[in-house]
Amino acid sequence: GSSSLIVSFGEMLIDFVPTVSGVSLAEAPGFLKAPGGAPANVAIAVSRLGGKAAFVGKLGDDEFGHMLAGILKQNGVRADGINFDKGARTALAFVTLRADGEREFMFYRNPSADMLLTPDELNLELIRSAKVFHYGSISLIVEPCRSAHMKAMEAAKEAGALLSYDPNLRLPLWPSAEEAREQIMSIWDKADIIKVSDVELEFLTGSDKIDDESAMSLWHPNLKLLLVTLGEKGCNYYTKNFHGSVSAFHVNTVDTTGAGDSFVGALLNKIVDDQAILEDEPRLREVLRFACACGAITTTKKGAIPALPTEAEVLTLLNK
Ligand code: ADP
Numbered sequence: 001g002s003s004s005l006i007v008s009f010g011e012m013l014i015d016f017v018p019t020v021s022g023v024s025l026a027e028a029p030g031f032l033k034a035p036g037g038a039p040a041n042v043a044i045a046v047s048r049l050g051g052k053a054a055f056v057g058k059l060g061d062d063e064f065g066h067m068l069a070g071i072l073k074q075n076g077v078r079a080d081g082i083n084f085d086k087g088a089r090t091a092l093a094f095v096t097l098r099a100d101g102e103r104e105f106m107f108y109r110n111p112s113a114d115m116l117l118t119p120d121e122l123n124l125e126l127i128r129s130a131k132v133f134h135y136g137s138i139s140l141i142v143e144p145c146r147s148a149h150m151k152a153m154e155a156a157k158e159a160g161a162l163l164s165y166d167p168n169l170r171l172p173l174w175p176s177a178e179e180a181r182e183q184i185m186s187i188w189d190k191a192d193i194i195k196v197s198d199v200e201l202e203f204l205t206g207s208d209k210i211d212d213e214s215a216m217s218l219w220h221p222n223l224k225l226l227l228v229t230l231g232e233k234g235c236n237y238y239t240k241n242f243h244g245s246v247s248a249f250h251v252n253t254v255d256t257t258g259a260g261d262s263f264v265g266a267l268l269n270k271i272v273d274d275q276a277i278l279e280d281e282p283r284l285r286e287v288l289r290f291a292c293a294c295g296a297i298t299t300t301k302k303g304a305i306p307a308l309p310t311e312a313e314v315l316t317l318l319n320k
Contacts, residue, residue, distance in 0.1 A: 010039030048309065131273070189222060239284075258305070
């Protein structure tokens with residue numbers, strides 16, 4: 001595992017998942033509670049692999065908020081960057097994969113605690129001690145958490161952290177597609193590492209092509225690594241000096257939730273103490289193979305957090 005700190009900024013929430021699959025939310029006979037939120041998943045992914053991680057964000061001072069903070073701590077993630085809002089409740093998401101194959105989302109966010117994090121509440125000492133600062137929060141959407149997001153990002157950068165960004169586009173949450181694109185691109189050139197999914201690549205470029213040309217159209221001069229994840233097709237990587245792809249592993253997929261977060265957590269954990277990997281293609285490919293294995297394992301169990309692998313599980317898949 002790594003010995004330097006990875007700080008992940010954003011939201012943590014409860015996903016309510018129907019007890020039976022292939023139904024609409026309105027038809028669900030009941031729901032299972034699953035802890036979620038991409039930035040929290042990334043922090044736990046790092047910790048489960050033996051790395052050091054902290055989560056920064058705001059939860060409700062309610063049953064769900066304390067349950068989520070407990071889950072972070074049980075998983076070895078530092079929780080001293082968490083604030084609890086006295087008034088607002090913890091964010092909730094209702095998520096289902098309907099029979100027609102479409103994913104249906106509904107959010108309790110009016111407003112939820114995560115949206116109310118203010119710049120003054122940030123644990124700057126913690127943020128400044130990060131070697132890698134990861135963000136990818138839906139909290140870019142509204143104030144005051146948008147300002148908190150910007151301040152945290154800048155504090156980490158000033159203190160010398162490597163910045164990692166995953167836009168985690170959840171389009172229904174945005175007032176409009178144009179605004180989503182604008183806000184995401186407004187912080188694009190701050191990041192050293194960016195990971196987008198194939199869907200996000202299409203959305204951000206406005207083209208339905210998922211090729212090198214469209215990926216490179218998102219390149220910015222200070223970027224060190226751009227990753228495009230392709231689900232069961234693996235991932236493509238781009239740096240200033242080289243690019244290529246890494247294939248996915250064949251596994252028994254039951255639920256892809258959290259695969260991207262697992263992939264990112266694995267990558268960050270490998271480079272946090274050895275950033276030279278970013279300039280060394282053979283070593284980077286090894287790390288991306290490891291990250292793809294993590295993503296693959298995460299799809300073999302229901303839910304994100306319960307499915308995040310340990311290093312030993314990843315090595316077993318790699319050596320198969
Ligand atoms: P995102 O959550 O960003 O859309 P992906 O679903 O592409 O990310 O998953 C991230 C990585 O996890 C992929 O690059 C791939 O290596 C692995 N992965 C995802 N889905 C599968 C799958 N069905 N089978 C094998 N590996 C997968």
